[in-house]
Amino acid sequence: MPFGNTHNNFKLNYKVEEEFPDLSKHNNHMAKVLTKEIYGKLRDKQTPSGYTLDDVIQTGVDNPGHPFIMTVGCVAGDEESYEVFKDLLDPVISDRHGGYKPTDKHKTDLNFENLKGGDDLDPNYVLSSRVRTGRSVKGFTLPPHNSRGERRLIEKLSVEALTSLDGEFKGKYYPLKSMTDAEQEQLIADHFLFDKPVSPLLTCAGMARDWPDGRGIWHNDNKTFLVWVNEEDHLRVISMQKGGNMREVFRRFCVGLQKIEEIFKKHNHGFMWNEHLGYILTCPSNLGTGLRGGVHVKLPKLSTHAKFEEILTRLRLQKRGTGGVDTASVGGVFDISNADRLGSSEVYQVQLVVDGVKLMVEMEKKLEKGEAIDSMIPAQK
């Protein structure tokens, strides 16, 4: 909550044992890491904007999780959260990001020319290509914590930056609270519109407060570059198009992002970034590149092959249904994207997707012909 330490000092009148949450039925990264000792050490701390440990963990306390899916269970309220609460967040980051250490450095590479190939994924199989990431604007607190005034200012700066773009990036902003019915229907039909969060993972973290104030969607006239303002992060930037030309999608992604960043920097509000954690976002799972590059691809035979999961794991890819996270696949069409975010660059992660999807399409074709694919199964990347 904005501006204060909200009740935290008052809680210090109670002992650690009395305040410590009951995590006995919980299965999330925060619950696995948090001990009474860590809680005791961090409970009287706050970031300069007043974000506290209980704020960080509330979503994980309220959402015990799922036996099969390990959620993160904590969020940052501002850039400094990752510093002030590092005794909790470093181990969570390590668990979530394959053993990433507090001393590791993250490489950022948004030079699309470093990507090899990626323009020739078979459109008979690859139906669409998409790359998304998030950006946080320096000098503001994050969606779990920010006030209406901050959120509105983030919106104002974002709209200024976006409406100054031209050429292939010329577009228009649609604020959620003044959208017409016709605009809304069109945005839904284009699969652009985001809803008020209903997932308790987000609502318990306070990200839906004051909806729809300060929220909106911007997209270019070509409908291939899209920015969400003030949803789960300050900005979510999405480049997408039908077919398999991931190279072009990534080019537009990198160019657009860099243009936007330049404008924000001119106003002394660059993006939150550091050389250890890369781009700083609300959820620790999106640190690093914050990048999810993926395709919708038809793999009816491969997806039923006994080794499908293993192939994905080795390629460092993950599958989702075509509705996005936590949905099921329809008609053998899967959303395949990179699993990693932190510890490798944007180019590297998109390269994994390009190479991995290319390989899987070859495997699918082989299986169609009734041939075996065992010799094609790759080593662990």
Next chain:
Amino acid sequence: MANSFTRMMTGRNPAVLLAVGAGSLASGYLLTENAAAAERRRLYPPSADFPDLRKHNNCMAAALTPTIYARLRDRTTPNNWTLDQCIQTGVDNPGHPFIKTVGMVAGDEESYEVFAELFDPVIKDRHNGYDPRTMKHPTDLDSSKVTSGMFDEHYVLSSRVRTGRSIRGLSLPPACSRSERREVERVVVTALSGLKGDLSGRYYSLGDMTDREQQQLIDEHFLFDKPVSPLLTAAGMARDWPDARGIWHNNERNFLIWINEEDHTRIISMEKGGNMKRVFERFCRGLKQVEHLIQERGWEFMWNERMGYILTCPSNLGTGLRAGVHIRLPFLSKDPRFKKILDNLRLQKRGTGGVDTAATGDTFDISNLDRLGKSEVELVQLVIDGVNYLIECEKRLERGQDIKIPSPIAQFRK
């Protein structure tokens, strides 16, 4: 009764002394202030944060002006609870064109004082003009005063009285920390274990309940769920669920207490049939005994003579009392005068699932509309008289006779 609440606190939270009693408080004062927070306040004046309430229909939105917001935004209660936190639920839930919700909650007893400039007009709006600055609320739990409390059971299927109580010195459900909530549970459960005779019973903690116990409590309509209504979740009342939540009921299964749901406690007396007098008698007796048991250990209920019992939602101030019946009114419910009759009797109808549900068949939940400005005895008598009138109407319509709309009841004692 009134005097016992104006005596000195037994040292739970000395800051509360500032809040109790009439007169305007000087402020919220900021217990902690650091340079960064001060800088942010400078960068974001109150006008930058004023919520957009143009599409809203709730009491808070009707009362909040930029001037009030500017004066109150940077104040905090002694527990550091803020105005933004009080109004968040009303900002997040614009409301319904037909139903005017309250749109704000208290985080602690002091909220009603520190943010009086907003709470007072909201209270006035919700409670028919009641002015907590100038009026006194009567508390009367003497059930012997109630008359004609036995309904015709051909029409009345069940009778129920509920209220809420808050434990002075502990923050309310939107604001409480886990340890405060656990303390509420400890204080109340310890007190309840001292009840004897027809009131003796046991406690079921929500987290430790077995499946069988859970099913039994659901079948008896006792069990409460994790709140899903965004009115409650946006106010932070579902945090840490199900930690320190539970249900206590007596062995006879007609006296029931919810712990740490929307209020610290909700107390319910109910039984099948039409003996409202007995239901109210048990209600008052149980309440008094629980109060006595917590006082033995140095605790007391939040109460003052202007607002009566202090609860989370301003709509429940005063008595916090809803007395009602499930009643079959096949003829009357189809009569076009039904609503006007209810309005004039100061009664409301709900479906048999409770608030915001529809009636099944011809059976309705009929209860008092008012909470503040009339005592418990007055409100229960009003329900008794009103329900008896409805039954008279029903009988007359059955016989083909005409009915009359009664004249409206005065809304509260001035």
